Amino acid sequence: MPDLPTLPPVLAMAQPGPGQGNIWLQLFPFALMLLIFYVIVLLPMRRRQRKIQEFQASLKVGDRVITTGGIHGLVTRLADASVQVQIADRVRIEVSRGAIAGYQGQEPVVRPDDKGAAS
Numbered sequence: 001m002p003d004l005p006t007l008p009p010v011l012a013m014a015q016p017g018p019g020q021g022n023i024w025l026q027l028f029p030f031a032l033m034l035l036i037f038y039v040i041v042l043l044p045m046r047r048r049q050r051k052i053q054e055f056q057a058s059l060k061v062g063d064r065v066i067t068t069g070g071i072h073g074l075v076t077r078l079a080d081a082s083v084q085v086q087i088a089d090r091v092r093i094e095v096s097r098g099a100i101a102g103y104q105g106q107e108p109v110v111r112p113d114d115k116g117a118a119s
Contacts, residue, residue, distance in 0.1 A: 055109040056097045059083060064104040067095055072104055 059065070063075045065085065073085035076092060083100060086092045102108035 052110055055102070056100060059097070059100060065100050066102055066104050066108065067099045068101045068110060069099065071095075 059075055059078060061075055061078060064072070065075055065083075066072050067085070071085070071087055071093070073087040073093070075083055076086045077084035081097060082094050083097055084092050084094050098110075101110040
């Protein structure tokens with residue numbers, strides 16, 4: 001029986017096996033994670049953002065709206081980036097289109113956690 005301490009470290013110097021694995025097989029788990037991330041996170045976020053932009057673009061004079069700050073009012077004038085809202089008799093405020101959360105009496109289009117998504 002050979003003496004173990006005198007044997008050269010043969011196993012540590014072994015040559016790598018033929019074809020250490022296909023690169024596509026190694027990238028498959030990473031690509032699968034990216035696909036899952038896209039479907040679970042990015043796709044719903046894009047849909048919600050598109051819905052918010054369509055809502056804010058479809059505002060018209062006479063709409064009863066609520067702002068993200070909770071102010072209820074009537075749209076009296078529209079500009080490119082802002083909306084004038086009448087909140088009382090002879091009291092009008094100018095707010096950004098992004099500050100309009102939804103129509104009064106309906107579920108808000110812009111939820112409180114979506115404030116950054118409307119930009």
